[in-house]
Amino acid sequence: MTRQKVFLVAACAVALLLLLSEGGQCYAKSESISPDLKEASLLVRRRHPDRALPLLNAIILREPKNLPALLAKAKACTALGKYDEAMAVLGTVLRMEPRNIAATVSRSNLNYLTGCYTQATADANLAIQINPRDGHAHVALARVLLRALKSKEAQGECAKALEVEPKKSDLWRETAVIQKSLRKGHLTTGxxxxxxxxAPGDTTNYDELASFYIEKKMYDKAIEPTQKALQIDPEDGFALLNRARLFLAKRKLQEALSVAEAAERNIAYSGYPNSLKGEIYQRMMEDETAVAEYSKAISK
Structure with a gap:
């Protein structure tokens, strides 16, 4: 077991959660949904899928054909690593509505995450065929193009996404993730x-910006977005992780560990807090405890 492998797993987990916060296309308009579905949808968007899933299951038991609930459940299951269940839910939606673009895009993303790149490409192209002005469809295609090392084409799809839906904050964030993969720092921050x-109230945007600054060792710049995210949502586990990483950068190991443990309590489904705790324990020269945390990270 290597640290590199553990951090790769952790990075994939973070990328997955960013991927799953795709904005509102999967949800009904707020005035048309029940209070429990509003709560569950908010929990999914705020990256608390473990808390959202029981609510969504109850709604679907009551209303088996509730499309917004089914689509939200697919996202929650994906975030929790329940890929087969997520695919089954998307299959249910697409049997009900074969041209449902939200389900088609989500299936493309899920196929991408599970390594089914040919099907991911087909689904992304199908979504664009259904609605060429759906920005998420273009981003889904950009991901598979990037994976195929077609960076110019991937950037072109990102540009199309922002051209057709320039007011969607999540599209700007998702294209930023792709630009970061292309090592285009100025485009990422922009x-x-x-x-x-x-979307000044969306903590995911602040978390991604802070994380980018931390990766670039621009720690002073990371402080403000981290603080802003925690002001909006004190239970934002990813903002807490960024705070822990900032403490770690300053070699304040005990403070880093305490905050990482708080993050773990809020996003217990993710292996990233355990990965970070493993690094902290290594710095503390507690190798056995570090190995145990790395093992937990891999198992999640």
Missing amino acids: ALLNAIKL
Whole structure:
């Protein structure tokens, strides 16, 4: 077991959660949904899928054909690593509505995450065929193009996404993730700042910006977005992780560990807090405890 492998697992978990916060296309308009579905949808968007799933299961038991609940459940299951269940839910939606673009895009993303790249490409192209002006469909295609090392084409799809839906903050954030993969730092920060401007109450945007600054060792710049995210949602586990990483950068190991443990309590389904705790324990020269935390990270 290597630290590199553990951090790769952790990075994939974070990327997955960013991927799953795709915005409102999967949900009905707020005035047309029940209070429990509003709560569950908010929990999914705020990356608490473990808390959302029981609510969604209850709604679907009551209303088996509730499309917004089914689509939200697919996202929650994906975030929790329940890929087969997520695919089954998306299959249910697509049998009800074969041209449901939200389900088609989500299936493309799920196929991408599970390594079914040919099907992911087919689903992304189908979504674009259904609605060429759906930005998430273009981003889904950009991901598979990037994976195929077609960076120019991937950037073109990102540009199309922002051209057709320039007011969607999540599209700016998702294209930022792709730009980061292409090592285009100025485009990454620019896109994230646009995302924040469009949706100042969405903690995911601040978390991604802070994480980018931390990766670049621009720790002073990471402080403000981290604090802002926690002001909006004190239970934002990813903001807590960023705070722990900032403490770690300053070699304040006990403070880093305490905050990482708080993050773990809020996003217990993710292996990322355990991965970070493993690094902290290694710095503390507690190797056995570090190995145990790395093992937990891999198992999640």
